[in-house]
Amino acid sequence: MPSRDPLSPSSPWVELRTSAEDWDAADPSLLLGMLGQGLWIRAFEEYALELAGQGLIHGPVHSSIGQEGGAVGSVLPLRSDDFVNGSHRGHHQFLAKAFTHVLPEKTDRLPEVTDDVRTVLRRTLAEICGLTDGFCQGRGGSVHLQWREAGAMGTNAIVGGGVPQAAGFAFNQLRAGTDAVTVTYFGDGAVNIGSVLETFNLAAAWKLPVCFFIENNLYAVSTPVSEATAEARLSGRGPGFGIPSWRVDGMDPLAVQLATTEALAHMRAGHGPTVIEAEVYRYFHQNGPYPGSAFGYRDKAEERAWRDRDPLDLLRGHVVRRKLATAREVTAAGKKVAAVLREIGDTVFEPDPAGKPGVRRIRASAWPDPATVDHGVRGDLSELADSRYEEAGTFSGRLAERRFIDLVSEVIGRRMETDERVVVLGEDVNRLRGGTNGATKAALEHFPERVLGTPISENAFTGLGGGMAMDGRFRPIVEFMYADFMWVAADQLFNQIAKTRHMFGGTEAMPFVLRTKLAAGSGYGSQHTMDPAGILTTAAGLRVVAPSTPFDYVGLMNTALACDDPVVVLEHVDLYGTTGTAPVDDLDYRIPVGRAALRREGDDLTVISYLAMVGRCAEALDQVPRLRADLIDLRWLDRASLDWETIGTSVRKTGRVLIVEEGARGTSYGDWLADEIQRRLFDWLDAPVERVTGGEASPNISKVLERAAIARTEEVVAALRDIAADHDSAAR
Template sequence: MPSRDPLSPSSPWVELSASADDWDAADPALLLGMLGQGLWIRAFEEYALELAGEGLIHGPVHSSIGQEGGAVGSALPLRSDDFVNGTHRGHHQFLAKAFGHVLPEKYDGLPELDDNVRTVLRRTLAEICGLSDGFCRGRGGSMHLQWREAGAMGTNAIVGGGVPQAAGFAWNQLHAGTDAVTVTYFGDGAVNIGSVLETFNLAAAWRLPICFFIENNLYAVSTPIGEVTGEPRLSARGAGFNIPSWRVDGMDALAVNLAMNEALDHMRAGRGPTIVEAEVYRYFHQNGAYPGSAFGYRDKAEEKAWRDRDALEQLRSHVVRRKLATARQITAVQKQVAAVMREIGESLLEPDPQGKPGQRRIKPTAWPDSSFVDAGVRGDLSELDGSRYEEPDTFSGKLTDRRFIDVVSDVIGRRMETDERIVVLGEDVNRLRGGTNGATKRALELFPDRVLGTPISENAFTGLGGGMALDGRFRPIVEFMYADFMWVAADQLFNQVAKARHMFGGDSAVPFVLRSKLAAGTGYGSQHTMDPAGILTTAAGLRVVAPSNPFDYVGLMNTALACDDPVVVLEHVDLYTTTGTGPVDDLDYRIPVGKAALRREGGDLTVISYLSMVNHCLEALDQVPQIQADLIDLRWLDRASLDWDTVEASIKKTNRVLIVEQGAVGTSYGGWLADEIQRRLFDWLDQPVERVTGAEASPSISKVLERAAIAGTDEIVARLKQIREAD
């Protein structure tokens, strides 16, 4: 018979309840603060639902009514330098954190609804209504609330989407030498999201000061948690990651507060992450002012049972019992905040001249100007003012033949020498004497503590890098071992990092650099060999750069690392072992954003390419000497950074264009570029734009089929000959 020894988790998992003695011993200011702020939040939410019912809020209003106890209980112990982020249902947590920032630390009696609190209420309501006075200038609405000054780093409409970023905030706090912490709020549905579990693991491995606050309201839209989760006590997840966890009744604000204080003590002592699960109940449906029973997935008896345990009523009863305030004083607070909300509303609204009697509309002057629509998608690059820009023909330093991969390693190491904020993270970057290709060799020699080998969890560590960048105290270089892995991290890369600056109002820098290699021709098959340029450049917030030689790599990487926008630096494995002209020891110059390079000149044809295909184009042009072509190495690929001056000047000279790329036609970068050239320069073209691309299919493992799937010198030669014969 096998022996069986019972196992127990390494970290505690407890259910915490507040006793009568706890309520008697609780600091009066704590109880009054939780009650007062809870009443403000509820009045705010009720008024927001009223406006939504009148059609005055465009988009959803995810009410938190019923869940205020979890918000005030957890947020009151936080400081302004502590960070929070949250979900699409995040008004209550955002307001609680903002109130904590503007209110004095101590006060007698119920907190005062002073001018600072009124400003928070007004700007939050304006944001939810999509108005220019909102915290994000109306771009965030109900689901994207951010006030960095208060440590409210942004709510998030993607379920679980903000959790990896919160780990980045916590990493920055830890490594900035503070005892500040981050609380990331998310719901029961997010507990089953892969990026959340990935972040549990990463935070535990790195002992980050982050509290994963699970607001378990029992339903993911209309699906009961018991139907989709084998263990509905969601804090049980902590045991699998060695994270101490607390489970509390979220309708008991004091119990939440006690659990949060224990979690804070653990995190501020440098002992790593925590989980707090608060079981709460949203009184209304996922969105709007109707209860869940109206949609058939809950019954009225269940809803009444939860309302009978209302967190604010419980707080009220204890405050009155302990004679900290009278019932009349509390009622007066309720009336006051309701009146303030109506006063705020009246400042934003006016009678609708085209509507029915009594119908209102948003004042036209309150809306953002329509010209603001694209402002802040990316920055103005003023951070690059004063840069020393160089090209080989202007460079005064020593040049020699350098291996491409050695230059990659050297320039990253050099920037880490001059900027202590730069941190490298990715899979195996801290192993193998410089990662899988040697790119981090110099960085490891100089700063091993700032080269972070991550778990295999692209969503988590990309989001963590995004959080580091949003906070701004550190500047991450995130490495994807292969470009195809961007699909694994697609939410964090496209939904979060690329959109963050614009979504939160246009002012927040996102100094994030992603390095990734293209590996077509290496035999790694369909899931490791794509050219992602055509996909990456569809994301408006990303700048994309593609160096083709060692000299350019230094200048372009330096510019990327100085830029306050997220930049993807594409590299091709074919270039790593090649040699080309590069600097001997001057690694401090830059190459401007939006500047292409003319690699060869001729009047017959304009050839446009990037990365390793530039060398293939040179080889092909040597084999077809009858065609004298301009060869443009784009270097910068994204829509905002593309060098149209160079492209237009060449096309106006040659009147013919050939775009050359290696990868599959379905994810083609050249498809967009050809369309844009024909839109801009149609009158200058003597024929449609020609293209060389790979096949429709992704490259296969078979050497023969792989070669057939990608473009190279032979395909360029064949197309050049066709162009020559057509003359």
């Protein structure tokens, strides 16, 4: 018979409950603060639902009425340098963090609605209504609230989407030598999201000071927890990753505060992450002013039972019992903030011009100017104003024939030498004497403590890098081993990193660099060999750069690392082993954003390409000497950075265009570029834009089929010969 020894988790998992003695021992200022802020949050949420019912809020309003105990209990123990982020249902946590930032720590009475508190209420209300005065200038609305000064780093509309970023905030706090922590709030639905569990694992492995705060309100929209998971005690996820975990009654604010205090002590002592599960109850549906019972997934008896355990009633009872305030004073405090909110509303709303009784509209002066719709998608590049720009043809330093991959390694190492904020992270970057291709060789030799090998968890470490960049104390270089892996991390790359700058008001930097390689022709099959340029450049917030020479790699990587926008650096494995003219010892120059390179000049044709296909285009032109062509190496691929001056000058001269790319038609970059050239330069074109691309299918393992799926020199030669034949025919 086999033996069976019971196992126990390596980290504790406890359920914490308060006693009468705990309530008697609680600091009066704590109870008054939690009650006062809870009343303010409740009044704010009730007013927001009223406005939503009047059609004055565009979009959903995910109210937190009933869940205030979890917010005030967990936020009041935090400092301003502690960070929080949250989910689409985050008004209560955002307000609690903002109030705690502007209020004094101690009070012997219910907190007053000061001018600072009025400002918080006014700007939060304006943001939820989509108005200029909002914290994010109306860009974020109800689901994207951010006030960095208070440590409120942003709520998030993607379920679980903000959790990886919180790990990035915590990484920065730890590496900066502080004892500050991050609390990331999410609901029961997010507990089963892959990026959340990936982040649990990464945070535990790296001992990051992040608290995963689960607001278990029992329903993911209308799906009960019992139908979504076999273990409904959601804090049980923590011990599986070696994370100490607490389970508390979230309707008991003091229990939440005590659990948070214990978790904070653990994290501030450098022991790593924690999990707190607070069982709470939202009184209303997923969004809007109706209870869940109106939609049939809850019954009224259940709702009444939870309302009978209201967290504000519990606080009110103990405050009055201990004679810290009278019942009349508590009622007056609630009425006061409700009156203040209506005063604020009167400055924002005006009567209906048609005179309909009880109907209001938002004042025209409160709306953002529609002309600013695209402001803040990316920065103005003023951070690059002091750059020393160089090109290979005019470079005055020492040059030699050098391997492409050596320059990749050396420039990353050089930037880590000159900027202590630069950190490299990704899978295997800290192994194999320089990662899978040697790109981190120099960094490992000189700065191994800043080269961080991650678990296989693209969503987690990409989001962590995004959080690092958003906070700004470090500048991450994130590596995807293959470009196809961006699909695994698509939420963090496209929904989070690319959009963050714009949706939070457009004023904050996002200095994030992603390196990834293209590997068509390497035999690695359909899931490791895509060209992502056509997909990446649909995301307005990303800048995309594609160096084709070792000299350019140095200058373009330096520019990417100095840029305050997120930049994706595309590399090609076919270039790594090649040699080209490159600097020997000067690795500090830059190449401007939006500057293409003219590799050859001619009057017959404009050939446009990028990465390894630039060299293949040159080879093809050598085989068709009849055509004299401009060969444009785009270098910058994103729409905001494309060098239309160089393209336009060439097209006006030649009248014909051939766009060359290696990859599949379905994800083609040339689709968009051809269309845009014909829109912008139609009057100068003598023929439709020609294209060379790969096939419809992704490259696969068979060497013969792989070759058939991609474009190489031969396909370019064939296209050039067809164009030359047309050219000759026209000349006759």
